[in-house]
Amino acid sequence: MSANLKISAALVAVFAVALAVFGVVRAQGGGDGLPAANAAVVREDSHRLSSAEDGRVTLVEFLDFECEGCLAAYPFVEELRQAYDGRVTFVARYFPMPGHANAENAAVAVEAAAQQGRFEDMYDQMYATQTQWGEKQESQAAVFRGFATDLGLDMTAFDAVVAAPETLERVLRDREDGIALGVEGTPTFFLNGKKLTVTTTDEFIEAIDAALAG
Amino acid sequence: MQPSLAEPVEDPAASTGREARRPAPPAPAGLGERGLAWLLLVGGLIGLTAAFVLAVEKYALLADPTYVPSCSLNPVLSCGSIMASAQAEAFGFPNPLLGVLGFPVATCIGAVLLAGARPAPWFWGGLQVGVTAGAVFVHWLIFNSLYRIGALCPYCMAVWAVTIPIFWYVTLRNLNELRARLPRPLATAVGAAQRFHGVVLTAWFLLLAVAILHTFWLYWSTFLV
Numbered sequence: 001m002s003a004n005l006k007i008s009a010a011l012v013a014v015f016a017v018a019l020a021v022f023g024v025v026r027a028q029g030g031g032d033g034l035p036a037a038n039a040a041v042v043r044e045d046s047h048r049l050s051s052a053e054d055g056r057v058t059l060v061e062f063l064d065f066e067c068e069g070c071l072a073a074y075p076f077v078e079e080l081r082q083a084y085d086g087r088v089t090f091v092a093r094y095f096p097m098p099g100h101a102n103a104e105n106a107a108v109a110v111e112a113a114a115q116q117g118r119f120e121d122m123y124d125q126m127y128a129t130q131t132q133w134g135e136k137q138e139s140q141a142a143v144f145r146g147f148a149t150d151l152g153l154d155m156t157a158f159d160a161v162v163a164a165p166e167t168l169e170r171v172l173r174d175r176e177d178g179i180a181l182g183v184e185g186t187p188t189f190f191l192n193g194k195k196l197t198v199t200t201t202d203e204f205i206e207a208i209d210a211a212l213a214g
Numbered sequence: 215m216q217p218s219l220a221e222p223v224e225d226p227a228a229s230t231g232r233e234a235r236r237p238a239p240p241a242p243a244g245l246g247e248r249g250l251a252w253l254l255l256v257g258g259l260i261g262l263t264a265a266f267v268l269a270v271e272k273y274a275l276l277a278d279p280t281y282v283p284s285c286s287l288n289p290v291l292s293c294g295s296i297m298a299s300a301q302a303e304a305f306g307f308p309n310p311l312l313g314v315l316g317f318p319v320a321t322c323i324g325a326v327l328l329a330g331a332r333p334a335p336w337f338w339g340g341l342q343v344g345v346t347a348g349a350v351f352v353h354w355l356i357f358n359s360l361y362r363i364g365a366l367c368p369y370c371m372a373v374w375a376v377t378i379p380i381f382w383y384v385t386l387r388n389l390n391e392l393r394a395r396l397p398r399p400l401a402t403a404v405g406a407a408q409r410f411h412g413v414v415l416t417a418w419f420l421l422l423a424v425a426i427l428h429t430f431w432l433y434w435s436t437f438l439v
Contacts, residue, residue: 004409008416015420019427023438069284097285098432099364137362179436185286 039180254324265313
């Protein structure tokens with residue numbers, strides 16, 4: 001065996017070992033990586049867009065404000081909210097996709113608005129403007145701050161919450177729940193705790209009706 | 215009289231025979247001439263297949279531009295979604311057309327070399343220009359795939375995987391030819407690169423593997439839960 005081959009093989013071996021060690025350390029150092037048993041579809045701090053009086057049926061969406069698929073689903077979700085007003089609880093949870101440079105910034109801005117009771121306004125605003133700020137590499141935090149100003153938020157409080165590391169942690173806890181629950185992309189819906197696998201809007205409506213009837 | 219006629223007729227015992235004749239140091243150039251020829255032939259065929267499939271996917275995509283995909287953690291997408299990006303037409307036409315043009319040339323050169331051709335230096339120079347342009351373009355595509363589009367497409371990766379070694383071994387071969395005329399430190403470096411050609415290539419691929427793992431770590435980590 002030539003030195004060329006030996007060193008090449010050694011490089012590959014070192015890489016494989018490093019990867020294995022890194023993977024195991026990450027998997028075990030799981031203070032933040034919640035095991036699936038502790039994952040919850042809805043938490044105390046999850047944002048409710050609408051609430052059902054009887055609280056029997058809950059629809060949860062894991063979403064990313066920068067995802068085109070979520071933008072495409074948004075008008076349909078709004079229709080559902082109107083159609084099932086008072087009968088279904090709608091919950092939105094953050095799932096910023098790593099490939100979207102401003103997904104986390106957007107979620108943090110929405111969370112900061114939520115702390116002033118304006119979750120839904122900011123949520124609407126993000127989708128209404130997604131095509132203007134989405135798919136950009138540069139930070140759009142200033143744009144999001146502009147939305148907050150337009151909403152008339154207390155900007156001192158907004159800035160402080162955006163800057164606080166706890167806000168991003170709060171956003172990423174949603175995503176960790178999602179990953180533990182098997183969310184692999186956005187939008188992903190859970191109806192009464194079970195992942196919805198529907199391909200058409202009609203099937204979606206049938207599933208909700210079935211849950212309401214059941 | 216052509217210089218190639220001065221060379222011995224055929225070389226089944228290629229390396230040993232040639233080394234004895236040449237004034238240049240006897241280090242085998244990377245893969246050796248025949249190895250390089252096979253690399254060009256087979257690599258070109260793989261690249262051509264991948265580029266052709268991508269070109270066909272591009273047409274399929276043009277047929278249905280309204281499709282909005284959901285956003286997936288899984289970076290391994292159908293190449294169609296990547297073909298929808300602006301980077302997919304770097305020069306105003308679909309990138310795979312470049313591969314459909316370029317890879318058959320590599321294959322053809324490989325076949326001609328295997329058939330015993332001894333191209334003139336200018337021919338190797340031309341090939342060097344081609345493979346260098348290919349390598350630069352492929353690395354631009356890799357960068358965009360990882361850091362701009364955020365997705366991987368298997369056929370594109372096949373193109374990366376053949377373009378890099380083709381570039382590397384053509385370059386090594388040509389540097390080896392120039393070695394006698396290079397300044398001493400550079401010639402030493404070329405000699406080391408010749409001897410450890412596989413190490414360089416392995417490191418190159420591992421670096422890409424690390425970048426891919428790092429960029430899509432959130433997805434790979436879902437397998438660890």
